[in-house]
Amino acid sequence: MKLDPAPALAAAFVLLFAVTMGAAWLAGDRELARQLSQGLLNILIAVSGYYFGSSRGSQAKDATIAAALRPAGSVEHSEDSAP
Secondary structure, eight states: OOOOOHHHHHHHHHHHHHHHHHHHHHTTOHHHHHHHHHHHHHHHHHHHHHHHSTTSOHHHHHHHHHHHHSOTTOOOOOGGGOO
16 A cells, blocks of 8 residues: 555645644734745646646546546546447
8 A cells, every 4th residue: 555645745734834824814814824825726727737737638637637527447448349
């Protein structure tokens, strides 16, 4: 079994952001809280652009979305393989 560090890293970054945002809010530093919120929004926009941006073909986008929505263990059937 291969260990995937991505979920642990994502959780660590979310926790770090939450603690930093909470500390800024409790300290009364509204400007830092605003900058952190804007930075998070910028990161979310960049991630969305990477996965669904115009540089990727719409067929690849459709395949990505279909693969994400497909239940685990299901088999994909291609129209080309029909008899």
